[in-house]
Amino acid sequence: MGKFRIDRVNEEIKKAISSCIQNDLRDSRITGLITVTRVDTATDLKTVKVYLSVFDKNRNEIFEILKKSVGKMKNSIARNVKIRFIPEIDLKMDNSIEYSFHIDEILKKTNKEDFNND
Incomplete structure (x- = not known):
């Protein structure tokens, strides 16, 4: 399958x-900023890794709630994406925003220390 098609999917x-x-x-426990930062679909379209960034003090709890909501996410894919099979979703925590x-x-x-030493 072509890379262009996988990118579109x-x-x-x-x-x-x-x-x-x-x-x-x-769910009232889902607060803060949640961003889907990246999606990697396997070439056979059977599995997808979804990287989420959760910006909240309760990020681990929110991530666990999101993991339990994978069924709703699969339903959303079934309704909105025209593909033959609905892939299995593997949620991953993306820490790149927090790291940055x-x-x-x-x-x-x-920089502050450099200016104070001059």
Whole structure:
């Protein structure tokens, strides 16, 4: 299967899951900013890895709730993405945003210390 088609499928699945998280999941414990950062669909379209970034102090609890909501995400894919098989979803935590904030804070401290030493 061509890379171009997989890229299109990835994008459509990403849209469907994002929409599901924003509109369909009605759990008051789901707070903060949740972003689908990346989707990697297998070439046989049977499995998909979905990387989520959760920006909240209760991120691990929220991630566990999202893992239990995979069935609703699969329903959203079935409704919104035109593919023959609905893939199995493997949710992964993406820490890249938090890591970039951490690096940014380190750089700010370093710059502040450099200015104070001059």
